[in-house]
Amino acid sequence: MNDFHAPLIDWAAVSPVLIVLGAGVVGVLVEAFVPARLRRTVQVALALVALAGAVVAVGLLWSSVHQSARLSVGDSFDLTPFGLAIQGIVAALAFLSVLVMADRSGGQDAFAPTAAAVPGSRYEEEARRAGLEQTEVFPLMLFSTGGMLLFTATDDLIVLFIALEVLSLPLYVLCATARRRRLLSQEAAFKYFLLGAFASALTIFGIALLYGFAGSVHLPVITDALAGRGSTPLQGLHVLAITGIVLVSAGLLFKVGAAPFHTWTPDVYTGAPTPITGFMAVCTKAAAVGALVRVLFYLGQGFDAPTRHEVQVLLWAVAIATMAIGTIVGAVQTDIKRLLAYSSIAHAGFIIVALVGFSEAGAKAVLFYLAAYGLATLGAFAVVSLVRERLTTGEGGEKDSVILGEATHLAQWAGIGRKAPWLTAAFALFMLSMAGIPLTAGFLAKFGAFSAAVDAGAWPLALLGVVASAISVFFYVRLIVLMVLTPAPDAGVEGAAAAEHAAADVAPGGVATATQQVTRAVVTVMTGWSPATVVVTVCAIGVVLLGVVPASVLDLAAGAAKFVP
Amino acid sequence: MPVTNYLILAVILFSIGATTVLLRRNAIIVFMGIELMLNATNLAFVTFARIHGDLTGQVLAFFVMVVAAAEVVVGLAIIVTIFRTRRSASVDDVNLLNG
Numbered sequence: 001m002n003d004f005h006a007p008l009i010d011w012a013a014v015s016p017v018l019i020v021l022g023a024g025v026v027g028v029l030v031e032a033f034v035p036a037r038l039r040r041t042v043q044v045a046l047a048l049v050a051l052a053g054a055v056v057a058v059g060l061l062w063s064s065v066h067q068s069a070r071l072s073v074g075d076s077f078d079l080t081p082f083g084l085a086i087q088g089i090v091a092a093l094a095f096l097s098v099l100v101m102a103d104r105s106g107g108q109d110a111f112a113p114t115a116a117a118v119p120g121s122r123y124e125e126e127a128r129r130a131g132l133e134q135t136e137v138f139p140l141m142l143f144s145t146g147g148m149l150l151f152t153a154t155d156d157l158i159v160l161f162i163a164l165e166v167l168s169l170p171l172y173v174l175c176a177t178a179r180r181r182r183l184l185s186q187e188a189a190f191k192y193f194l195l196g197a198f199a200s201a202l203t204i205f206g207i208a209l210l211y212g213f214a215g216s217v218h219l220p221v222i223t224d225a226l227a228g229r230g231s232t233p234l235q236g237l238h239v240l241a242i243t244g245i246v247l248v249s250a251g252l253l254f255k256v257g258a259a260p261f262h263t264w265t266p267d268v269y270t271g272a273p274t275p276i277t278g279f280m281a282v283c284t285k286a287a288a289v290g291a292l293v294r295v296l297f298y299l300g301q302g303f304d305a306p307t308r309h310e311v312q313v314l315l316w317a318v319a320i321a322t323m324a325i326g327t328i329v330g331a332v333q334t335d336i337k338r339l340l341a342y343s344s345i346a347h348a349g350f351i352i353v354a355l356v357g358f359s360e361a362g363a364k365a366v367l368f369y370l371a372a373y374g375l376a377t378l379g380a381f382a383v384v385s386l387v388r389e390r391l392t393t394g395e396g397g398e399k400d401s402v403i404l405g406e407a408t409h410l411a412q413w414a415g416i417g418r419k420a421p422w423l424t425a426a427f428a429l430f431m432l433s434m435a436g437i438p439l440t441a442g443f444l445a446k447f448g449a450f451s452a453a454v455d456a457g458a459w460p461l462a463l464l465g466v467v468a469s470a471i472s473v474f475f476y477v478r479l480i481v482l483m484v485l486t487p488a489p490d491a492g493v494e495g496a497a498a499a500e501h502a503a504a505d506v507a508p509g510g511v512a513t514a515t516q517q518v519t520r521a522v523v524t525v526m527t528g529w530s531p532a533t534v535v536v537t538v539c540a541i542g543v544v545l546l547g548v549v550p551a552s553v554l555d556l557a558a559g560a561a562k563f564v565p
Numbered sequence: 566m567p568v569t570n571y572l573i574l575a576v577i578l579f580s581i582g583a584t585t586v587l588l589r590r591n592a593i594i595v596f597m598g599i600e601l602m603l604n605a606t607n608l609a610f611v612t613f614a615r616i617h618g619d620l621t622g623q624v625l626a627f628f629v630m631v632v633a634a635a636e637v638v639v640g641l642a643i644i645v646t647i648f649r650t651r652r653s654a655s656v657d658d659v660n661l662l663n664g
Contacts, residue, residue, distance in 0.1 A: 118649050158625050165632045169639045176643060184661055186650060189643050194595055194656070197636055198586050201602035204629055205579055208606045211622060212572075212613035233616055 012064075013071040013079050015057040016087050017153065021146035023050030027139030036132075043138040044102045050142060051098060054091040054149065058084055069563045075218060076156035085367050085560035086152040086290035090283050093374045094145045096535045097279035100382045101137060105526035106403030110273040110385065111137050112179045119182040134177055140170040141279065148283055152290030155298065157207045157217040157248070160291060164203065164251070167287065168196050171280060178273040180405035188271025195264045199254035206247025213240040219298040226302030242307065245299060246314070252295065255288035258348045259321035269341035274406060277337060278381030281344045282374040289351055289370060293363060300358040308358075315356050316461055322349030323468040331475045336384055336408045339475065340377065343434055346472055347373050353465045354449035357456020364561035365448035368554060372441035372546055376430040379539030382532045383427045384408065387416060390524040407523045413479070415488030420525035423533070424483050426540040431476040433543045436469050441546030444554075488523075571612040578605035590656050592644045596637075603633045 011018070023046055030042050061084060065071055071079040103109065113132040117124035147167030154160055172193040178185035211217050214225035215232040224230045226241055234240060254261040269277045296315075300308065326346025333339040347369075354365040389404040389412070407413070417424040433442035446469060450462040527533070546553055578601060585598030607626040614622025651658060 116646065158628055162628065162632065165635065169635060172639050172643060176646065183650065186643070186647050187661055190592070190647050193640055193643050194586075194592070194599075197596075197599045197640060198583075198602075200632075200636075201582070201599050201606070204603065204632075205606045205609065208575075208609040208613065208622075208625075211610065211625070212616070215613075215617040215619065216621065217625065234613075 007074050010071055010073050012057075012061060013073055014077060015061070016054040016091060017146055017149045019053045019057060020050050020091070020142055020149060023047065023053075024139045024142035024146060027142060028136075031136060031139070039135045040133055043135045044098065047098045047138045047142055048095065051091055051095040051145065054145075055088060055095065058088040058091060066559060076154055076159045077150075078155040079153045080294075081560040081563055082363055082367070083152040083290060083294065085557065086286055086370070087149050089286050089367070089370050089374060090145065090148045090152075090290075093282045093286065093378055094141070094148075094279065096378055096538060097275060097283065098138070098141065099531040099535045100278055100378070100385060101141065101275040103275070103382075103385065103530050103532035105386060105528075105530045105532060106388055108179060108403075109133070110179055110275050111177045112182060112185075115173075115177040119186075137174060137177055137276075140174055141276075144168075144170040144174070144279075145283065148287035151287045152294065155219040155294070157210060157219065157222075157295075160295075161200070161204055161207060164200060164255070164291075167284065168200065168255075171276075171284070172196065174276045174279075175268060175272040177276075178271070181271070184271040185273065186271075188268045192264055192268045192272075196254070199251045199261065202247045203251025206244045206249075206251065209240045209244035209247065213237060213244060219295065223298055223302035226299060226307075227304075238307075242310070245311065248295060249292070249314075252288055252292040253318060255284055256292060256348050256351070257285060257345055258318050258352060259325045259345070260318075262322065262325065262345045262348075265345055266338045266341040269344070270335060270337045270408075274337070274381055274385040277341075278378050278385075281340070281381065282378045285344065285348065286370045286374060289348075289366060293355060293366060296355065297358055297363070312356055315352060316458070319349050319352040319356065319461060320464055322346070322352060323465060324349075327468045327471040327475075331471065333475075334410050336410060336413060336479075339410070339479070340380055340384070343472065343476075344373075344377060346468060347377075347434070349468065350446060350449050350465055353458070353461050354452045356453060356458045356461060359452060359456055360561050361448075361455055362452040364554075364557045365445070365452040367557040367560060368448050368546075368550070369445040371553065371557075372433065372445035372543070375539045375542040375546070376433040376442060379536050379543070380427060380430040380434075382535045382539070383423055383430075386420075386423060386526040386530075386532055386536075387413065388524055388526060389521045391521050403524070403526075404521070410479070410482065411489065412523045414482055414486040416523065416525055417484040418488070419523075420527050423525060423527065423536060426536050427483065428480045429540050429543055431480055433547065435473040435476040437473075439544075439547050441543045441550070443547060444550050568612060568615055571608060571615075575605045575609040575612065578602075578608065592647070592656055595656060596640055596644065599640075600633060600637070603629055603636075 027043055027046055030039060030046065034042050065079055065081050065084050111134045113127040115134050117127055144167050147163045150163040151167060154163065172189055175192050176186050176189035207217060210222055212234055214222040214230060216222065225232060250261060257265045269281065303311065323346055326342050326349055330339055330342030330346060333342060351366055351369055354362045354369065384406060387407050389407045391402045391404055433440035436442045436446040450465050453462040582598045582601030582605060586595050589595055589598065607629050610622040610626045614620060
């Protein structure tokens with residue numbers, strides 16, 4: 001009587017997620033069984049192969065998903081062309097992030113020898129001397145990516161919640177692993193965790209309310225119930241549905257980094273190790289936007305006119321607040337990582353502008369925007385990870401100098417155009433793309449987002465978006481002027497101040513030479529080929545190609561957006 | 566006793582949890598507030614399952630418990646690390662990044 005029927009699973013459809021999560025599990029075993037000196041090489045290779053495999057799997061699935069409009073596994077895994085496109089973007093950008101994480105310019109990578117050691121303790125110093133490395137960051141990063149891939153490929157809210165946690169929990173840990181400025185790093189993890197857990201609690205309560213309303217956590221069933229087609233006891237209680245939708249959206253907007261849920265962004269982006277910041281800024285945002293589009297577009301089909309209007313008013317408010325905070329507060333920042341964090345908040349606002357119409361054009365614009373924004377942001381953070389402080393002792397030149405952490409204060413970036421013209425050029429290109437200057441990817445992305453809003457009748461919102469872009473041009477261009485035209489500060493005066501600054505920063509990191517009297521810190525740029533410069537190059541080429549010959553990518557995005565959600 | 570009373574209780578517990586998160590200053594207490602919110606959600610799930618007469622809600626409660634357990638592992642690790650560094654678990658003392 002109780003025959004068990006094994007579910008039919010379309011393994012091909014889940015292959016991108018399986019490859020990445022499987023590689024994460026293998027990575028944990030690598031930690032246990034591979035000898036220490038090989039571990040790092042194996043982990044990097046494993047992560048790169050897995051993510052490349054995920055990109056290939058997305059490519060192979062592309063045509064079959066487009067033919068049938070969706071591939072489902074059971075009731076909970078549901079791959080649409082849009083979800084698949086987001087998966088492709090996330091996997092490709094995560095691949096580039098791994099290269100930045102593996103970068104060792106200046107002799108050391110960006111991660112602490114043992115993240116569990118108390119900063120400044122003897123144990124930490126011994127771990128550093130012994131050359132220990134926290135290679136667990138690679139499996140953690142794979143788990144997080146796996147969660148992101150699942151996040152956009154489900155129409156079951158409980159799977160959405162699980163995916164949200166699978167992507168968040170490793171990120172909380174990764175934030176705490178910086179090699180230098182460890183107090184800031186731990187603080188970032190602390191804030192991210194408390195606020196992130198609060199946001200997930202809101203999300204799950206919203207899911208509970210939607211379950212109460214519709215008797216299911218399956219998006220199509222909830223949509224039916226919203227449209228009055230179901231027959232559940234609590235169907236009349238629209239307040240349950242509206243509260244539920246608002247709470248779920250709040251959790252997703254937290255991950256997107258939209259106001260008023262953006263407050264964690266600047267602190268966490270500043271404190272986390274720069275490669276992780278780049279990964280968070282790009283991949284988390286892409287995955288969260290994918291999930292948001294999915295939830296809102298699905299439920300949007302079931303809204304009656306007044307409900308639809310209410311949700312749109314909320315989205316308008318969020319978009320306006322996000323753009324305003326991102327651009328206005330961003331303009332007065334003095335730290336490069338904080339500046340890029342506010343820039344990413346502003347971009348979240350532009351993305352939401354594209355979404356207000358719940359239209360196919362909006363979904364297409366979002367896909368292109370995420371690709372353009374992702375390349376420029378990842379490249380920019382890769383450049384940030386290469387601009388370092390160098391501590392020289394006495395008269396010695398390169399030989400007795402120590403490469404320290406990143407020089408993130410804007411004043412230290414003055415005149416680095418002379419030291420590293422190519423990296424500066426690439427960085428300027430990323431800034432121009434983020435500002436939306438024609439012939440870069442950012443221009444077409446913004447044009448697509450704003451025209452989608454105009455098509456949906458939201459022209460005041462598009463107008464505000466253009467104004468916000470214009471303001472943001474100011475701080476992007478100011479940065480370029482600073483790098484190229486402002487001469488580097490006088491080494492004598494600035495050097496002493498910077499050395500003091502560096503010594504304060506380094507003390508927990510444990511470089512003994514920092515306390516000597518005759519030290520000078522200068523800003524130096526790691527040029528020469530390294531994984532990070534490869535990423536910068538790839539991103540720069542990508543930004544130019546998307547800006548000059550966007551046709552093929554736009555076609556792909558249009559095809560993927562055809563069957564929203 | 567009508568089943569809806571359990572829902573009201575769930576909402577009250579959730580609000581207490583949220584208020585704790587927003588008002589208390591000790592990281593551990595804040596964290597307990599988050600746990601209370603998750604458990605209030607479980608109560609809501611189970612009550613709704615009773616109203617609808619299906620098991621989905623009860624199964625979902627298990628998922629939430631597992632996630633809550635995983636969150637405790639990561640969260641306490643981070644809080645303990647901060648405490649060992651600064652000898653304080655106050656949310657106000659963690660203010661190097663002022664944003």
